[in-house]
Amino acid sequence: MITKLTTVLAGTLELDGGAMFGVVPQSVWRRVYPPEEGSNRCTWAMRCLLIETDDGRKILVDTGIGEKGDARFRKHFNPSIPQELVSGLAAVMTWPEEITDVLFTHLHFDHVGGASYLDETGKAQLTFPNATHWVCGKHWSWANKPNAREAASFLPANLNPLEQSGKLRFLPDQDSDFDWVSGIRLRTVYGHTEAMQLPLIDLPDGRKLVYCADLIPSAAHLSLPWVMAFDVRPLHTLAEKERLIEHALAGDWTLLLEHDARVAGGKLIKDERGRLSLDGTFGTFSYDHLTGH
Numbered sequence: 001m002i003t004k005l006t007t008v009l010a011g012t013l014e015l016d017g018g019a020m021f022g023v024v025p026q027s028v029w030r031r032v033y034p035p036e037e038g039s040n041r042c043t044w045a046m047r048c049l050l051i052e053t054d055d056g057r058k059i060l061v062d063t064g065i066g067e068k069g070d071a072r073f074r075k076h077f078n079p080s081i082p083q084e085l086v087s088g089l090a091a092v093m094t095w096p097e098e099i100t101d102v103l104f105t106h107l108h109f110d111h112v113g114g115a116s117y118l119d120e121t122g123k124a125q126l127t128f129p130n131a132t133h134w135v136c137g138k139h140w141s142w143a144n145k146p147n148a149r150e151a152a153s154f155l156p157a158n159l160n161p162l163e164q165s166g167k168l169r170f171l172p173d174q175d176s177d178f179d180w181v182s183g184i185r186l187r188t189v190y191g192h193t194e195a196m197q198l199p200l201i202d203l204p205d206g207r208k209l210v211y212c213a214d215l216i217p218s219a220a221h222l223s224l225p226w227v228m229a230f231d232v233r234p235l236h237t238l239a240e241k242e243r244l245i246e247h248a249l250a251g252d253w254t255l256l257l258e259h260d261a262r263v264a265g266g267k268l269i270k271d272e273r274g275r276l277s278l279d280g281t282f283g284t285f286s287y288d289h290l291t292g293h
C-alpha cells in the first residue's frame with residue numbers, strides 16, 4: 001500500500017518548441033507555451049515522483065538530466081545547475097541512500113541522467129547507491145542499439161554506469177496494464193519510444209493518478225495532435241493518448257505532468273465542446289496516508 005507520494009522537481013532544461021510540438025505551427029504553440037525571449041527554445045521541468053509504501057520501499061520515478069553533461073551539452077540544453085533532485089528529496093527528509101527502487105519510464109537523457117554522477121576522480125557513481133534500478137527490458141535493448149533519430153538521446157554515459165552497477169533489473173512489457181508493486185500498475189506504450197512505461201497509481205483514499213512521462217509531457221500536449229516531433233511512432237502516440245484520456249475521464253484520474261514548467265498536474269476534465277483541460281491544477285502534489293492529505 002502507498003503511504004506517501006510527493007512530486008520532486010529535479011530541475012529544468014530547454015528544448016526547441018518545434019521539436020516538442022511536432023506539426024503544430026510556431027505561431028500557435030508560442031501563444032500556448034511561450035519560448036524564452038528571442039529564442040525558439042522553451043523551458044521544461046523534469047518532475048520526478050517519490051512513492052513510499054507500507055513495506056518500507058522508497059521508490060523514485062525518473063531522475064532528471066543530472067550534471068554529467070559537458071560544456072557543449074549544457075550549452076545545448078541549458079540544464080539548471082546544480083540539479084535539485086537530491087536537495088528536493090532532502091526537503092522531504094529522504095536521503096539518497098534510503099531510496100530502495102528507481103523506476104525509469106524510459107532512458108532518454110532527461111529521465112535517466114540524474115541516476116549517476118561523476119566523483120572527484122571522474123568515475124561514474126550511482127546517485128542512489130542502494131536502489132534497485134528498474135526499466136522495461138525491451139526498452140533497455142532498444143536504447144543500447146539506438147536508431148539514428150534517438151541516438152543523441154540514449155547516452156552511454158548514462159546507460160553504462162547502470163549496466164556496470166549490478167543493480168539493474170528488467171520489467172516485462174505486456175499488452176495490458178500489470179501490477180508492479182501494491183498500488184502501482186504499469187502501462188507500456190510504444191509511440192514516444194519503444195516500450196515506455198507509465199505508473200498508474202491507486203492511493204488508499206481512492207484517488208487515482210497517472211504519471212504521464214513523455215506521452216503527455218505538458219498540459220499543452222492534452223490536445224491530441226500536439227505530439228512531439230521526437231516520437232518514433234506518432235500515430236501510436238495518438239492512439240495511446242486517446243486511450244489514456246478516455247480512462248482518465250471515466251475514472252476521474254489526476255494527471256501528473258513530468259515536463260510542464262508551470263503546472264505539476266490536475267484532474268482531467270472535458271467541456272461541452274470536447275476541449276480537454278486540467279481542473280484544480282497544482283505546482284506540487286503530496287499525499288500522506290497518516291495525515292490524510
Ligand SMILES: [Zn+2]
Binds near residue numbers: 106108192214
Ligand atoms: Zn523521452
